[in-house]
Structures are given as C-alpha cells and as structure tokens.
Amino acid sequence: MASSKLLLKAAESFEFHIGTLVFLSNSTNEVYRFTKDNQSYILRLSQKSHEYVPKIRAEVDWVYYLVKNGVRASLPIQTCNNELTAIFCDEDKWYIATAFHEAAGRFFDKNNEQLWGPKIFRNWGETMGRMHRLSKLYEASDILVKRDSWSRRSINNPHLQQGSFNVLLEKLISVESTIDSLPRGSDSFGLIHHDFHPYNFFIDNSEITVFDFDDSIYGWFSLDIAIAATHAVWWGVHAEDRVTKSRFAQLFLREFLMGYEKEHHLTEYWKQTIPMFMEYRNICSFFWWLSEWNGHESCLTENQQNALFLGPMTGAFKLKYEGNKPNVSLDIDIWKKGQKVDSAGSIGDLFYSSNEQKGSNEVELIISVDTESIEGQKEFSKIKVNTTSHTGSSLSTITIPWDKKLTAHGLIQDTRLRSFTIDQPVHVFGMHATSTNKIHTADLSTDSLRNTEWALVFSLRLDEEHME
Incomplete structure (x- = not known):
C-alpha cells in the first residue's frame, strides 16, 4: 500500500485536500476517491517504473478519441503542472499517479433489475461494439509509443509448473498456440479494453460509462467479448451449478451480441472463437491469482485461497x-x-x-x-x-x-x-x-x-x- 507521504504528494500534484481521500480497492492498482471543487474524482496509483509513462499516455490518447466519438468513458484530469501523470518514488518503489473524473451511476447488482439483466447486457454490448468500430478507425495522435499487442503468458512461478498444475499449464500452452495462429486483420483485431468486466463500468439509467483502460492492448475483438462474458458468468449468476452457469452464458451472449451488432458486425467465424477465449480467460485468471504464491498454503491470501x-x-x-x-x-x-x-x-x-x-x-x-x-x-x-x-x-x-x-x-x-x-x-x-x-x-x-x-x-x- 502507498504510504501517507506518497498520498500527500499525489494530493499536492492534483490539487485536492488529502482529507477527502477515500480508499476504494487494491488489485492491479491502488484506487482512491477524492473531492475537488465539489466534484468527485478517482486517483489511480500504478506501481510501475517511470518508463511505463508513455504507455499511459497511449491509453489516455485512446480514451480521449473514444469520448470524442460518442463513447461514455471517464476522462483524465491534469496535474498542477499540466501533465496527465505524476511520478513518485516511495520506499524504493516507483508509482505512476493518474486521476479521472468519477463516472455517474453505480456498479451492477445482480439482484436489481435496473442494474442487471437483458437491457444492461445489450447496452454493454452496444458500448463495446462502438469501441471496436472506432478502434478500426483509430490512429494514434503524436504519441511515440503504442499499447502492447497480445502475447503469450509466461508462468514464472516454479510452484505452478509442477504436479497437478501441469494439466492447466499444458492447456494454457495449447490454447495460446491456437490463438497465436488466428488472423489479425483490421476487421477482427485492434485496440481493445481487455478488461471490460462489470466492475469497470457504472450504470446510470441503463447507460454504460466505462473506465479503467489500464489493461488495454491490441487484440482480437472476440477476446474482448469473451472477457466480458466470462466475468458476467462469474459474478452475475444466482447459482453456482454448471447448468445454471451455461444457461446464463447463452442468455448473456445473445443479448450482448444483439447490442454489439448495432455498432459493429462480427462474422460467424469470430463468434465461434468466443467460447475458446472464455476458457482462456478462466485459465489465465487462475494463474494470475496465484502468480505471487510461495508454495505454502499457510501463506495464501483470501483471493489465492479462492483460486486454489x-x-x-x-x-x-x-x-x-x-x-x-x-x-x-x-x-x-x-x-x-x-x-x-x-x-x-x-x-x-x-x-x-x-x-x-x-x-x-x-x-x-x-x-x-x-x-x-x-x-x-x-x-x-x-x-x-x-x-x-x-x-x-x-x-x-x-x-x-x-x-x-x-x-x-x-x-x-x-x-x-x-x-x-x-x-x-x-x-x-x-x-x-x-x-x-x-x-x-x-x-x-x-x-x-x-x-x-x-x-x-x-x-x-x-x-x-x-x-x-
């Protein structure tokens, strides 16, 4: 976690009172909410070296382009030095701070028909379809560095390379070989969000506002759809049995693609890749949760215990x-x-x-x-x-x-x-x-x-x- 000294530096850079800062989450990034001039904003702290700054500029450039062309997304704000990022060193660790307007609305709620159901799925799909249509037209402005392209994962934790883990590791390698052989034409491959799940958008009167583009890469459009579907199944079903999950996945994809097709056409060939990409996301998530595991069950975090x-x-x-x-x-x-x-x-x-x-x-x-x-x-x-x-x-x-x-x-x-x-x-x-x-x-x-x-x-x- 970031120290109070670092948070004070962030407050000075983005010109808000440290007393308004509220911790929200800590996953890939540390996320806080703060208030400035009676408006709510989000502070994102990424523990990455200053060399990653150009990647964030590339992320922000794309977000500006999407908003300019009708996508509801959270825009960043500038520091007191008119920069989009602030860089700090805290206890020999580098942090990149970025601040965004807080989106209007609320997170999904699977028990609330206004916040979860066919209408939300269609609007979610329509938003992603618009993003993919614009991605085909997008040309980076004056940035020198682009976002990364999809690549195979490296499982470096030795504890995940032995015993029973080999089954999933072999499956991961096999699926990635299939993915790597897929065409990368402009009709199917472009800049995608790559993490457009239910906790990365707010719902306001059924309208979707997307945020957290930190994982955006150049990848397949059907991969982006599969990630949304995978997380919808994880968090949106009312029972955990296989039959319920499978039926929900079918309902979700039917409604989601109905909205998606309003903005962008996906051929049947690419629709058939969605189940494979869903399986891929499941396996990747398993290894992601355990990436820092030291092999001792007594040292597992709560999230690692859920995966293992x-x-x-x-x-x-x-x-x-x-x-x-x-x-x-x-x-x-x-x-x-x-x-x-x-x-x-x-x-x-x-x-x-x-x-x-x-x-x-x-x-x-x-x-x-x-x-x-x-x-x-x-x-x-x-x-x-x-x-x-x-x-x-x-x-x-x-x-x-x-x-x-x-x-x-x-x-x-x-x-x-x-x-x-x-x-x-x-x-x-x-x-x-x-x-x-x-x-x-x-x-x-x-x-x-x-x-x-x-x-x-x-x-x-x-x-x-x-x-x-």
Missing part, C-alpha cells in the same frame, strides 16, 4: 469425447475391503450444454481430498472437484466421515492417455488408505481395487435415459 483448493491428496486430468454429446456423470464411491459399499455423491452432466449450443468436447478436472477435524467432533474428509470448460469453471464440495485408523494414504491415477467407450462405469481416479501405516501401489483396474482396504473411487457413468 489443493489438499495433500490431489490429482488432475482431462476428459475429451468424440461423437454425439453424452450425458456423463462422475460418481464418487466408497470401497471397503475391495468392495463398493456406499456412494459419496455424484456430479452430473460433465459436458453439459443446452439444445441451443454445442457442448464442449473437453473438460479439465482437479480433484482434492483433504482430511479435516473440528475440536470435539469426529474427523471428516472434504472432497473438492473443480471442472473447467469453455462455459467457465465450477467447484463442487462433498464431505464424508473419516476413520482415524486410516493413517497411510495414496493416490490411484493413470498418467497414460486412455481411450474407452462408456458402456459401463469407467474408473478414472481414486485414492486409497490403510490402517497398517503401509501403502501399496494400486491402479484403477477392478482386480487392483479388490485388494484395497479403503478407497475413494471416481468413475464415469453414462446416463442413457437422457441421451439425445
């Missing part, structure tokens, strides 16, 4: 199908002395999609099993299953009793590529435990499972009654 749920018994794998859309459930069964004795639960329709949209033919799963205890109560195991596909991610949690006598644990998983037809339940993952403090290697074959003392077995089951 890995316990000591954790595995990950990908499922992909070919052919007609199956209705597949993931059953979680308890085995004792080599026999299935009970069900811990089930996660239905892993490849869900409505009749209006083809389902994803690929889903990634991360499964975590952790033993917990509450003072004065019996121990229990918490099973967490995270599924990720083009419609977003979903986390399911199941709790079962745990026998303290089971002291040794081991995973049961197959790292080979397997192909199979689901004419009967197929074991895809498991964990087993013993009371002898010794653990033996086990695999997912029925013969091997018969030799386990206790096991938790995850199996795919085809629900034939709901096949199309």
